[in-house]
Amino acid sequence: MLNSFEKCAECGSREIEENTQGERSCVDCGLVLSGVVIDSGPEWRNYSDSGESGERVGMPSTELLHDKGLTTDIDWRNKDFAGITMNSQSSRIFRRLRRQHQRTRISNSKERNLSVALAELQRIASQMNLPKSVRERSAYIYRKAVELGLVRGRSIEGVVAASIYAACRMGNIPRTLDEVGAFSRTGRKEIGRTYREVSKALKLRVSPSSPSEYIPRFCSTLKLPHKTQSSAMKILSDAESRELTAGRGPTGIAAASVYLASLITKNPRTQKEVSEAAGITEVTIRNRYKELCVALEINPDDY
């Protein structure tokens, strides 16, 4: 996608491309211009047929409340629409209405379960400093688990912890089982076991994320030109077709491809630099790098 109104801050090129992750980068030098996608549109729809579009009414719905935030409340003040205090008879009626209304909000065991569980989820998530997107996702996973009857026979806590663990991994901010367990009353083993069952039952696509997703970001942090990036992608796809990538950490493969590409395109980066950009150790890069050289019959000295 090209945007002719914008120039690259690094090299002045007007060739800006946007990838599927929403990162916009310069085609010539690879500089990432904006990595954060801001959704400026309203999330909630306009239901009125005659009014202006874009009316904003109330808060957007959320997975984090058991009724998704779709609730009404009866004002606690005993005033009428004009702000005049009600008489005692009306006050009694409204007190009673409020109580009945509150009871209908949490009407059955499933909703009671959800409201307990989601409160627990919030507690753990905020102690772990998890972003909102991950909280929403884990709440969604938990709801699905309830619908499929996975909670019966297991502890609510365990399923909550498993949902969080899964959501973290899906959101690419993985936490270890121990880390999640530290904030929950359940242990690592139970979370792990529950997680496996939940992810199987929900067919969660927990990212065996492709290394290719990491390459643009690594190249950008290392200020590598576009040429090197496409070279790294080429190396990676060769490696994938030779099944070098199975079972390996995706970041390791991506980092090694970038490192190798940086050597053969004459924009060398040290293993240390690459390892810092990729968040892995030099050792892992070395191992993957060595495998790549052997399997693809590349000798960086030739370049």
Added chain:
DNA sequence: ACACGTAGAGAACTGGT
């Protein structure tokens, strides 16, 4: 400074009992 190698520890998954 950097590249490269090795050993031991730890985390996560698998399969057997």
Added chain:
DNA sequence: ACCAGCACTCTACGTGT
């Protein structure tokens, strides 16, 4: 349900250029 074995990565250290 639990344990042992596994493949992988990390830490830490040493060696060579």
